[in-house]
Amino acid sequence: MNRIAKKIVPHVILTVFSLVILMPLIWIVRVSLTDKLTAYKIPPEIGTLGLMNYVDIFQRYPFVSWFANSFIVATASTLVALPLATAMAYSFARLNTGGALLRLGVLASQMLPPIILVLPLFGVFLLVGLTQSRVALIIAHLTIALPFLSWMLVSFFEGDMARLEEAARVDGASRWQAFLFVAVPVAAPGILAAGLLGFILSWNEFLFVLVLSGPDTQTLPVGLASLETHAGVEIAPLAAATVVSLLPVFALLPFLRKHLIQGLSLGALK
Amino acid sequence: MASITLDKITKTYPNDVTAVNGVSLDIRDGEFMIFLGPSGCGKSTTLRMIAGLEAISSGDLLIGGRRVNEVDPADRDIAIVFQNYALYPHMTVARNLAFGLRLRHVEASEIQSRITRVAALLGIEPLLSRKPSQLSGGQRQRVALGRALVREPQAFLLDEPLSNLDATLRASMRTELIKLHNSLGTTIVHVTHDQVEAMTMGERICIMRDGDIVQVGAPMEVYRNPADTFVASFLATPPMxxxxxxxxxxxxxxxxxxxxxxxxxxxxxxxxxxxxxxxxxxxxxxxxxxxxxxxxxxxxxxxxxxxxxxxxxxxxxxxxxxxxxxxxxxxxxxxxxxxxxxxxxxxxxxxxxxxxxxxxxxxxxxxxxxxxx
Incomplete structure (x- = not known):
């Protein structure tokens, strides 16, 4: 009895907690499959389920464009941020570039409310004629990704990594070769994890895109928000669009599970 | 093979801490030299300066008669074995051994034959295709040693390489290192805080304390004629x-x-x-x-x-x-x-x-x- 209880109780507790997190998602999936009237019924009613909202978002709204913009901006900003953040983290960790002051400065930039950064950025882009362009969004997202990713990666280049690099240097490697052939491959799980997080950060980013994008360069979060029109919230298509916009993150999930945990627990050196 | 000469070598850190204080020492060509002392005595720092991993604040360092103060560690032609082995975790044992040779553009066939020879010498042939994480402590130790051996350097620097091993393994590795030295005849500088290693392995012991050399001499000479009470109480258990x-x-x-x-x-x-x-x-x-x-x-x-x-x-x-x-x-x-x-x-x-x-x-x-x- 006692042993069975020991097995069941944790599962019950975990199920309840999981439901707290999953309920909104399940709700959205249900709403995405019903019509607008059924969607608002309390208690929830299943009614006739169908894919009409999914068809709707592709026909009535520029959903493909939002999705493509999101994908391009997230991929490009991650691909640019990753090598830069890796080099930055390495120089913070191993060369102590700029000392504690620069490290803290980089972190402090992330403590500012994003809204403070948006207006100056808008001003700069206006000056160089980049407003409403995807390039502007990519640069804007770099201002988020670079500090975040470099801070995340610093720990990967500290500690035992110094010994490995010293071993490589005595083995005949130049500093650059030691970085490229030893430090980067050893930190690869962390770099990959950082890349995945960078992608998700950009994918979900709302404020910068809201201010800096134009009609042709809107990404998903801003596109979805535009479904809340003055004629009321288009709740059912909104739910369908939300489900589709979650798909890439779900596709990354297996990688995330494997590499994020491995990467964040610094397993490579043990 | 080469002699190593330290001439008034000093290491002062930016925070004004002097780790090594004007140390002078002649390590002869082919000698097995032990740096012995308690932790923080400057022995590892001295070794790292010889390797080029630590800048020399003042004094001259000569390897094989050539002043190498400003020479990059890659160009000093020495090999180092670290306490935690520092094997490249993303490479197989064979690639770990080959890494230094590939960087030096040694021919593939030559690399292969050297790896085969060293692997046979250390008994690590069955491990060549494994990753370091799949090895035991003793096996990692051998691979780390092998990585130094394949390079055929002018001198080996060993930074407490046996201290992570259990007592039995340590005793047998001690004997193996002595055998290796006898057969290769390469200069070895071995840092340790273990007086048994110092007594049994070294041709000469250099005892350090607080960044200074207290005494240098053959093990029995130092044991029977300690220079001061520190040396007397450091060598042998129970001590004098x-x-x-x-x-x-x-x-x-x-x-x-x-x-x-x-x-x-x-x-x-x-x-x-x-x-x-x-x-x-x-x-x-x-x-x-x-x-x-x-x-x-x-x-x-x-x-x-x-x-x-x-x-x-x-x-x-x-x-x-x-x-x-x-x-x-x-x-x-x-x-x-x-x-x-x-x-x-x-x-x-x-x-x-x-x-x-x-x-x-x-x-x-x-x-x-x-x-x-």
């Missing part, structure tokens, strides 16, 4: 017994007096100790230099010991006792395995007088007397 005493006139000779015990000074040492007659000194008596039976001709002197306890180790027995009187200083004495004494029992043993050492209590330096071979 250091007892407060005095030098007094004894007829026409001298005697070292500890508590109520008078130890006549051998005639050959009288001149050396004469200047300290009537002064307080520290008398050093090795635990090994006591015996149950007196030797004639005044070679030994009787000492009364009040047993505190005995530690029966198997091959030997350590007698822990108060020296000369029940309230006297505590001493450790190494006796043969059949020796027994009860707590509180007074035992009379005989000290081998030529082995006596006398230290100045102010400077802690030994009073120089004729050397024992």
């Amino acid at each position: 017994n250091l007892l407060p005493g005095r030098i007094e006139s004894d007829g026409d000779g001298l005697a070292a007096v500890v508590e109520t015990c008078r130890l006549p000074i051998p005639a050959a040492y009288r001149e050396a100790y004469a200047s300290h007659a009537g002064k307080p000194v520290i008398v050093g008596l090795r635990p090994e230099d006591f015996q149950a039976v007196a030797v004639g001709g005044g070679r030994t002197a009787p000492v009364a010991l009040h047993t505190i306890t005995t530690e029966v180790l198997g091959p030997e027995v350590i007698l822990v006792a108060n020296f000369a009187s029940p309230g006297g200083p505590e001493v450790h004495i190494r006796m043969p395995r059949d020796f027994r004494a009860k707590t509180g029992e007074t035992v009379t043993l005989h000290f081998d007088l030529p082995e006596i050492q006398v230290f100045d209590p102010g400077t802690t330096r030994v009073l120089a007397r004729p050397f024992l071979p």
Whole structure:
């Protein structure tokens, strides 16, 4: 009895907690499959389920464009941020570039409310004629990704990594070769994890895109928000669009599970 | 192969901490040199300066007669084995071994033959396709050693390479390193805080403390003629017994007096100790230099010991006792395995007088007397 209880109780507790997190998602999936009237019924009613909202978002709204913009901006900003953040983290960790002051400065930039950064950025882009362009969004997202990713990666280049690099240097490697052939491959799980997080950060980013994008360069979060029109919230298509916009993150999930945990627990050196 | 010369080498960190203080040392070509000292004595820093991993603040470092202060570690042609092995975790054992050779653009066939040879030498052939994470501590140790060996460098630097191994493995690796040195004849600098490693492996020991070299010499030379009380108490377990005493006139000779015990000074040492007659000194008596039976001709002197306890180790027995009187200083004495004494029992043993050492209590330096071979 006692042993069975020991097995069941944790599962019950975990199920309840999981439901707290999953309920909104399940709700959205249900709403995405019903019509607008059924969607608002309390208690929830299943009614006739169908894919009409999914068809709707592709026909009535520029959903493909939002999705493509999101994908391009997230991929490009991650691909640019990753090598830069890796080099930055390495120089913070191993060369102590700029000392504690620069490290803290980089972190402090992330403590500012994003809204403070948006207006100056808008001003700069206006000056160089980049407003409403995807390039502007990519640069804007770099201002988020670079500090975040470099801070995340610093720990990967500290500690035992110094010994490995010293071993490589005595083995005949130049500093650059030691970085490229030893430090980067050893930190690869962390770099990959950082890349995945960078992608998700950009994918979900709302404020910068809201201010800096134009009609042709809107990404998903801003596109979805535009479904809340003055004629009321288009709740059912909104739910369908939300489900589709979650798909890439779900596709990354297996990688995330494997590499994020491995990467964040610094397993490579043990 | 090459000699390594340190000429007044100093390491000062930006926070004004001096880790190594004007150290000068000649390591001969092909020599097995041990850097011995407690942690923080500067031995590892010295090794890292030889490797080029730490900048030299002042002084000159010569490898094979060439000044290398500013030479990149990659171009010094030395190999280092780290305490935690520092194997590249993303490479197989074979690639770990090949890494240094590939960087030097050694031909693939030559790399292959060297790896085969070294793997056979160290018995790691079955491990070549494994990753470091799949190896035990002892195997990693061998691979780390192999990575140094395949390079065929001018000198090996070993930074406490045995300290992460268990006792049995450490003992066998000790022997293997000695064998390797005998067959290769390459200069080896081995850093350790383990005095057993120092005594058994080195041709010479360099004992360091607080960034200074205290004494350099062959293991037995250092053991029998310690330069000061630090060396005396650092080498061998149990270490030399250091007892407060005095030098007094004894007829026409001298005697070292500890508590109520008078130890006549051998005639050959009288001149050396004469200047300290009537002064307080520290008398050093090795635990090994006591015996149950007196030797004639005044070679030994009787000492009364009040047993505190005995530690029966198997091959030997350590007698822990108060020296000369029940309230006297505590001493450790190494006796043969059949020796027994009860707590509180007074035992009379005989000290081998030529082995006596006398230290100045102010400077802690030994009073120089004729050397024992």
